[in-house]
Amino acid sequence: MSQVTGHRSQVKIFIKFILIIISTCYLLPVTCYSQISSSDLINNAKQYDGQEIVYTGEVIGDVMIRGKFAWINVNDTKNAIGIWLSKDFAKEILYTGSYRAKGDIVEVKGKFNRACTEHGGDLDIHASTLQVIQKGANVDEVISPRKIKVAITFLIICLTLTVIYFIRLGYGFKHR
Helix, strand or coil: CHHHHHHHHHHHHHHHHHHHHHHHHHHCCCCCCEECCHHHHHHCHHHHCCCEEEEEEEEEEEEEEECCEEEEEEECCCCEEEEEEEHHHHCCCCCCECCCEECCEEEEEEEEEEEECCCCCEEEEEEEEEEEEECCEECCCCCCHHHHHHHHHHHHHHHHHHHHHHHHHCCCCCCC
């Protein structure tokens, strides 16, 4: 009988322990982030205003340092959105997209503002975290041999037409 009573008390303690864990999880403040595209943010700005979101894309343009903070533009292949972030986060960005480089792919978590009062009413995201998902790289531009041949052909045609033009104007050989 004492074994049964001991077993029951262990079960009661276990159940209380589980209930405490579950209730603690519900009482903790939880921030919920939802992955969203730039098109959704722009088209439904009122709906997402003030919400915590996740936005992923390529860093393009320049990293613009402003005191302890920085501006970056992140493009998800449809649109670019301005991100206001800590200067420390900006230091993690090694490549920004341009004609010569593929920018770092980043995941930004933060608060979406459809008309940010801090930044003159612009649509932006104030980042609370930034994670580089994929490093960027320099892009080597390779000019195809066909394009080189076409360019040389057009150069020869233009030079020939220029010589013919000047000959017809009389700038060629002078008669004495």
